């Protein structure tokens with residue numbers, strides 16, 4: 001029988017792509033999600049892409065009893081990939097308690113239930129925001145953790161500590177923390193992608209909505225940074241590449257290949273790309289001219305960050321494969337498909 005993996009937040013952007021890659025790798029996947037930032041038709045699309053319909057339970061990971069019941073219902077879950085969290089940086093500043101309750105309590109419940117149900121390993125969805133503005137670039141996993149710029153970023157830092165303390169206390173679990181850089185793009189089938197609620201906060205969904213005419217123009221938040229073209233620099237990573245990193249990480253845990261009970265990996269391409277370079281890359285990749293304007297800086301933005309992915313490449317055995325141009329094309333195809341389906 002295939003090994004069972006529980007994916008929390010599995011109807012979300014990164015979660016849904018990871019479910020497909022887990023299924024492609026032969027795992028049986030159980031998805032749980034409270035649908036606060038996604039909808040259940042993602043399960044239909046996962047089935048269309050992979051040919052396998054994952055079990056789906058609508059529930060909130062903050063509901064201990066409901067979560068306990070899912071573990072009991074699906075016996076023999078071997079590993080968990082924990083995506084479920086609120087993730088809008090700006091919203092976290094306005095509603096910090098919602099973020100602390102949701103993002104911390106959901107993880108605490110998962111960690112508390114794992115030993116009770118014999119679940120061996122957890123892959124935690126962390127973020128490069130824990131580094132703040134690194135002193136040195138590219139940034140390695142040894143870079144110091146800096147004071148978070150937002151409650152959202154702080155919940156990622158605190159969650160990493162909660163995991164470390166829980167493992168150190170003797171809890172019989174292992175963990176891999178994946179620090180994502182900037183996930184972008186969509187599945188090549190254009191059946192899975194990023195579907196932000198309301199006005200997109202992140203660059204690429206706002207860009208493709210501008211390109212298709214939903215938004216009038218894209219604002220570039222600042223071109224007076226100390227970077228070659230003045231705009232911020234990020235490490236934009238293809239979402240399918242990112243999803244594949246989770247499969248490699250779960251293999252590592254279940255095959256007992258870890259060298260420490262808690263391991264951390266930067267999941268990035270190792271290439272810094274500026275906002276203006278990305279815009280021009282989109283225009284070149286799609287032939288679509290973009291209407292944008294330079295405006296003032298956005299509060300909380302760091303100037304530049306990109307990964308040193310050597311540890312993930314050499315130790316984890318994962319490396320980003322997709323080009324920026326192909327990734328931007330996939331984002332555009334997804335936006336076109338949404339229009340075709342009358343969704344946006």
Ligand code: WQD
Nearest residue numbers: 089127129182201202203204206219220221232275298301
């Ligand atoms: C990228 C760059 C903006 C929108 C956040 C989270 C991070 C991760 C990814 C979850 C910045 C500029 C943006 C726009 C712009 N999330 N920009 N115009 O802030 O790097 O990271 O999302 O894991 O944890 O912090 O991503 O896409 O918002 O911004 O100029 O309309 O694009 O200033 O330089 P960010 P982003």
